[in-house]
Amino acid sequence: MKYCLILVFAILSLKVSAQQKQFSTDDNGKFIYYEVVETGTGKDSLMLRAKAFVDAYKKTIKKISNTDTSITAKGITVIDKTVLVASHPSGEVSYNMTFEAREKKYRFWLTDFKYIPYARDRYSNYVPTTNIGTPLEQTPGKLSAGAWKDILESAYNKTAKLAENFKKALATNQTEKLKKKIETISTKKW
Amino acid sequence: MKKFLSAIFSIASTTCALAQEAPTSPLEFSGSVDTYYKYDFAKKSNIPTSFASDHNSVSLGMIDLALKKKTGKASFVGEISFGPRGQTQSIPDAAANGSSFHIQNLYINYDFSDKFSMTAGYMGTFIGYEVISPVGNFNYSTSYLFTNGPFQNAGIKATYKFSDKVSLMAGLFNDWNLYSATRGVSSIGGQLMVSPVEGWTAYLNVLSGADPTGYGTIEDLTTSYQISKAFKLGLNAANYDKADDAGGYAGVALYPQVAVAEAVTLGLRGEYFKIKDVGAIQGTSYTGLTFTANIKSGGLTFIPEIRLDHNGDKPFVNKTGGAAPNAGQFSLAAVYAF
Known part of the structure; x- marks a missing residue:
């Protein structure tokens, strides 16, 4: 009984913690995902690693401009809808990403989040229904409130995952990573 | 034909070597259910277009189940x-004496680059604006252009995307709406x-070859602008x-749609459709106006619709x-997509 209560409490705590995850807002009331990261790496290396990250994600992130210390890019992330154990894309969220590097620290933020719903086309592929997105900050009507909440939650989780991957990429020396060869194992001697 | 196939395979072999390995996607499962009055x-x-045919009846549309996987x-x-x-309202099923299902899409795709x-396989047709699935249409009833054109094509096609703004598809197909060809790969x-x-986005389409009763050529323009x-x-x-000179048809349909609220969009379909003369037999022409609303709540869409059709040759019937x-009709449909 005691263990059951602990388990229920743990699940409820996880649920509450999951519900608390949401975008912050900036000075203009727009949703923003913002992080400042202190690191031991120099500015030039950070810039190289950030460029390599954008190149690696070229299917979903397009570089708009860059300077010696900054990169701006546009990206999209696909939102999935789960039915039983399988899922399908239900829409995409576009965003603007800005990265700025200084000596041994950098910051990045994602904002201007806009949602475009997908619909199934004649070949049963999911495609955008429009090219004009709806800002995520928009308060939905009663009819679509439930679906909108799921979209917000999914958009936040996908953004947090992208940010996590970005930070990992900026903490990794790409040159050393490439130099590392796959270890060969000889079965002749043992 | 030989040259066409050689060209396809030479492009394929070149681009295959340049292509990067794409990641595996999870199995996608989706579908829809629809019903109407x-x-x-x-x-x-009274109105001889496809689907939503029952009068004064709460009737079924279809349940549609789709799987997709990319590896x-x-x-x-x-x-x-x-x-x-x-x-029963789809052509291959009728030809198969009422089988218990209808394949909407069954194809395999390979991205060489x-x-x-x-x-290759059986696909929704690339001709026209409207489709069989109610999820893919704004109006619940269908146009004369849809009803008289191909529904689906089995065949093999190659698509080259020059950029996000231009792409070209060419393919070889069986006769319309059949799982297997009766007159060979003839289109x-x-x-x-x-x-x-x-x-x-605008699509300029051409399909030339075997139709259900003979041979012919369709030129089609399908476009939409947000x-x-x-x-x-x-x-x-x-x-x-x-x-x-065995006839044919020509027509045009316009589909303006305006969103009046976040969940409500109103739309009109205005259509002119002409069945061409066959020898001494005179053709006939229809005009149709369909007023439709889409009211959405999550995956559910309510579709109230009023349709008024006219033909001076009096092909319709009145109450007596x-x-x-x-001819006129009112319908209310519910479509749930998941």
């Missing part, structure tokens, strides 16, 4: 439907897609000439069963 003002089914550069789609819209792909088809500005967040305009124009130049 229709009241015909003549108190009997590396290869993917498949399998989509099957059950119910009147997907069975980001730009070049090939697809050639092509599609040029252009997107001159963001939000505007002019503003609230306003979208669609257009479909087609001309079909059957071989040996006499010939009439006008």
